[in-house]
Amino acid sequence: MKIDLSTTTSAALLATMGWASSNAIAGIYIEGAIGFPSSSAAPLFDDDDGSDPDFEVDFDSKDAFYGAVGIDGGLLRSELELSFRDTEMDNFQISGGGPTSGSGSFETISLMSNLYLDIPVGSISVWAGGGIGVVQFDGDVQSVGTLDASNFEDAAYGVAWQLRAGVTLDLTRNLSLNAGYRYWRAEEIDFKNVSLNETELHSVDIGLRLTF
Secondary structure, three states, rough: OOHHHHHHHHHHHHHHHHHHOOOOOEEEEEEEEEEEEEOOOOEEEEEOOOOOEEEEEEEEEEEEEEEEEEEEEOOEEHHHHHHHEEEEEEEEOOOOOOEOEEEEEEEEEEEEEEEEEEEEEEOOEEEEEEEEEEEEEEEEEEOOOOOHHHHOOOOEEEEEEEEEEEEHHHHHHHHEEEEEEEEEEEEEEEEEOOOEEEEEEEEEEEEEEEOO
């Protein structure tokens, strides 16, 4: 499924601006963060035409970087978030069988529209929320069993969503430190003659937010 990122971005920005215009105390912020993700066990590569076996493989996400721009209305925050992850693949298994050969990696870029609830608790704020958006999987895959690089030569797109919770500590009037947990999931991604079933990620994130 191919998704127009520019159309999605425009719609999300309009929604954010509409929410901000109804909130007189809203402030704009930018945020940057790094993530420490866990490995995702056994996502399934499903051969669409049935000529090759299905394969399972571990995703080892080594790097995760996040950037966001948003509106802080005090109790509610609304933002657009762009993320980048570099993921290695290992431990290839034939589905229902034994080990098989394979090598490759994915760069994953996602654009999410998020909404959070902030609750002040003493000198910190506790927050929770989530979002939905689009994700691009761009593979550098040499082989997965009997599948070769031609099956993954084009980037593939799909739908992603996430749930998050964490705490914020104000360092100055405009600068704050954030730490939180992230559950992120991408729905099925369709490559050439092969589909990557649902993938999920658990991550601990640490970042800084600058409010204007």
